[in-house]
Amino acid sequence: xxxxxxxxxxxxxxxxxxxxxxxxxxxxxxxxxxxxxxxxxxxxxxxxxxxxxxxxxxxxxxxxxxxxxxxxxxxxxxxxxxxxxxxxxxxxxxxxxxxxxxxxxxxxxxxxxxxxxxxxxxxxxxxxxxxxxxxxxxxxxxxxxxxxxxxx
Numbered sequence: 001x002x003x004x005x006x007x008x009x010x011x012x013x014x015x016x017x018x019x020x021x022x023x024x025x026x027x028x029x030x031x032x033x034x035x036x037x038x039x040x041x042x043x044x045x046x047x048x049x050x051x052x053x054x055x056x057x058x059x060x061x062x063x064x065x066x067x068x069x070x071x072x073x074x075x076x077x078x079x080x081x082x083x084x085x086x087x088x089x090x091x092x093x094x095x096x097x098x099x100x101x102x103x104x105x106x107x108x109x110x111x112x113x114x115x116x117x118x119x120x121x122x123x124x125x126x127x128x129x130x131x132x133x134x135x136x137x138x139x140x141x142x143x144x145x146x147x148x149x150x151x152x
Contacts, residue, residue, distance in 0.1 A: 040103055040117050042144055043116055043117045043119075043137040043139075043144055044103075044117075044119060044137075045144075046065055046135075046137050046144055046145065046146055047119050047135045047137060047146075049061075049065055050062055050065050050135065050146050050149070051091055051097060053065070054083070054087055054088050054091035054092065055088075055091055055092055057088055057092075059080055059083045059084055059088065062083050062087070062088075063076070063079060063080065063083070065145060065146050066079065066145060066146050066147075067113070067138060067140050067145040067146060067147045068140060068143075068145070069113055069140060069147070070145075070146070070147055070148065087149060090123075090151055091123075093123075093125045094123035094124065094125055094133075095124050095125055095126075095127070096123075096124045097121050097122070097123050097124075097133065098121045098122040098123075098124075099121075100121075101119060101120045101121040101122065102118075102119075102120040103117055103118070103119055103120070104117065104118040104120070105117055106118060106136070106138065111138055111147075113138050113140050113147070114138045114139040114140045114141070115138065115139055116136065116137045116138035116139055116144070116147070117136075117137055118134060118135070118136050118137075119134065119135045119136075119137065120132060120133075120134050121133050121134075121135075123151070131151050131152060132151070132152060133149070133150070133151050134148075134149070134150050135148075135149050136148045136149075
C-alpha cells in the first residue's frame with residue numbers, strides 16, 4: 001500500500017471519529033467498539049509471526065500468513081521473489097523492531113476486503129539508525145492475514 005493511500009485512510013479515520021463524536025459518541029467508546037470487534041492483539045500476532053519467519057528466512061511460512069488477495073494480485077512467484085530478495089533481508093537487518101507504535105483501524109468500507117489494523121513500528125539497524133516500517137493486517141473472509149508490508 002502506498003504511503004499516500006495510508007495517509008488518505010488515516011484522514012478518513014479521523015473524519016469518521018469526528019462525525020461520531022458529534023453524534024454523542026466519544027472517541028473512547030468508538031475505540032472500545034472497534035477493539036471488541038477486531039481485537040488488535042489477534043492481528044498483531046500475525047505481524048509478530050511474519051517478522052519471526054522473515055528473520056528465520058522461512059518464505060513459505062511468510063506466504064502462508066499473506067492475504068490471498070495479495071497473492072492473487074502479485075502472483076505467487078513474484079511474491080516469493082519479493083520476500084526472498086527484499087523483505088527477508090530488510091527485516092533481518094533490523095536489530096530491533098519497536099513494540100507498540102501507532103495502530104490505526106481500517107474499516108471494510110475503506111479496504112473493500114475486510115476490516116483490520118495498520119501497525120506502524122520502527123526498525124533499528126546499524127546500531128542507531130532507524131527507519132519506519134508498516135504492516136497492514138486485514139480480516140479477509142474470516143482469516144486474519146498480512147495484506148502489505150513496507151519500509152520508509
